[in-house]
Amino acid sequence: MHLTLPTWLTLARIAMVPVFVAAFFLPVESANVICTALFAAAAITDWLDGWLARRLGQTSDFGAFLDPVADKLMVAAALVLLVEADPTPWIGVPAVVIIGREIAISALREWMAQIGSRATVAVSAVGKVKTALQMLALLLLLYHEPLWGLPTRTLGIVALVIAAVLTLWSMLVYLAAAWRVLNK
Known part of the structure; x- marks a missing residue:
């Protein structure tokens, strides 16, 4: 299977989830800024990978499957962390x-x-x-x-x-x- 730029962006979003979770627990004053920036980057990347897939004609069944998984992982992680805090x-x-x-x-x-x-x-x-x-x-x-x-x-x-x-x-x-x- 050939991975397209939009799919790579989606995979990067999934890879950001553990980084986001680790950043949430950083013992530094700016941990909230780092987490907010990572979450914002994930949200922007979510929009960007969909836009690029349509614009470049690189939509795929794998990308259509993976994109909502990436979204749900990041949102669920954020919600769980916020409830914990x-x-x-x-x-x-x-x-x-x-x-x-x-x-x-x-x-x-x-x-x-x-x-x-x-x-x-x-x-x-x-x-x-x-x-x-x-x-x-x-x-x-x-x-x-x-x-x-x-x-x-x-x-x-x-x-x-x-x-x-x-x-x-x-x-x-x-x-x-x-x-x-x-x-x-």
Whole structure:
């Protein structure tokens, strides 16, 4: 199998996960800045590898499989670390909702692919908004220090809770689409 530039970027994102986790536990004051930068790099790389794959005509089944895996690994790692650092319901409950939804929708997509209806559970507009808000929330929570007078932790929690609500909404959209196919 020939690995394309977009696939290499996705693989690099996966390789960043243990680096990100290690950086989170660094005993230095700037650990939050390092983690935030690594997470931001992963988010940018996620957008870039998809854009490049489409632009260069280098989409592949392997890349389509690997890209969401890379996303879910980084997001799950960030959520678990944030819950460990700040075990409050405002972070813990959205973390469980987001990780649980990702597991459920991944299983649903796999099942729908097996019955030939994978397109039924393609990414929706709500899912894209949820993802953008989730990334913003995680960046704010990872940084967690006031920035230009803004309370990043508070803003991050609000964004994370809204992202969790959108997560449930997008899951219902996927389940409704799958239900229509299954009831034919």
